[in-house]
């Protein structure tokens with residue numbers, strides 16, 4: 001596997017690898033590369049649904065999304081990512097890491113697109129390590145004592161409402177996580193709040209919490225912490241939600257963009 005780094009802080013394009021047929025040694029190199037670069041990109045990977053799931057399972061148990069229906073018949077672990085002329089709101093159109101409203105949010109996500117628009121539809125990725133490292137020592141130690149609430153309801157209910165789907169009988173998960181989390185494998189610290197799921201910081205005045213969250217949302221969206229991926233048919237993006245946020249651009253309406261995501265179950269953040 002050859003790696004071409006996209007920016008000094010995040011992202012690498014991996015060449016000369018067939019994700020449907022990697023052996024133990026190649027998988028171990030891939031895991032190391034993902035820990036270092038936080039998001040990896042691959043071209044020309046026409047994985048079947050079963051191969052896609054098998055790849056995810058090499059990282060751990062697969063996560064089942066709390067709000068989306070199975071993305072493929074008989075495959076509850078597959079999340080369908082799709083937008084077309086009828087779409088009222090796409091998935092992932094604000095900065096987030098995946099499903100942080102879960103008490104044990106996903107670790108790795110693996111997205112393959114099989115249909116792409118003629119232009120646009122890029123995905124942006126931001127390194128939460130780089131964003132944390134850029135804070136002053138005083139701000140880091142203040143944030144390290146704080147806990148945030150993450151709630152699935154505002155995001156998922158908004159999507160359901162705009163899509164004309166009655167979700168009033170549904171319950172969505174919510175959880176409390178540290179504002180700064182440590183990556184269980186690298187030991188590096190990163191910012192772990194996002195505007196899609198985080199609703200408040202506990203134990204401080206509401207206005208102060210809101211100001212801190214707004215500061216952090218603007219901070220993590222700075223271009224110097226980011227890379228941006230231009231999709232091709234059968235490209236794959238594989239990212240580590242424990243240290244990366246992403247934002248899917250919806251600038252291609254009414255064109256079609258479609259694919260499948262496999263998501264790996266993570267652990268409780270600390």
Ligand code: SIN
Pocket residue numbers: 081091092109111122123246247248249261
């Ligand atoms: C997501 O997994 O949040 C969607 C990412 C994308 O569509 O690029």
